Amino acid sequence: MPPIKRTRITMPRNTPRKTNHTRQLLTVKEVAQLDNCSEKTVRRAIAAGLLDVIRVGPGGRLIRIDPSAHAAYRRAQLL
Template sequence: MQQPTPKKTDRPRALLTVREVAELDHCSEKTVRRAIAAGLLEVVRVGPGGRLLRIDPAAHAAYRAVSRW
């Protein structure tokens, strides 16, 4: 007899795209990509070969806390 598998109650976390971060910060995508290249904004690489960049909302919040003047 097979036991039922427990259902996951946690939804996957919603990751932000470079475009979404740029819109939230009212800046260009290039500015966001520069912050990523400088190591100021942590990203998660997904997709084939890790080409797609996604930003965790917590990493974005940490970046905004440091980068605001």
């Protein structure tokens, strides 16, 4: 009797889907550098609800800011 040929069926890993629209989110540090202020000032604006954020990562601990939300915040500060 010939040996049994075994084959392994593998499933694709959970890789992020490639999309046509990739947006670059900003960190608190990057926003602070763009606005020439401290990270604490940016965090105060977030806490006051003046700057919209996106929470990512485990438990939503990481804060990211969409560039359009940052632009809206800057426009509101100029008024």
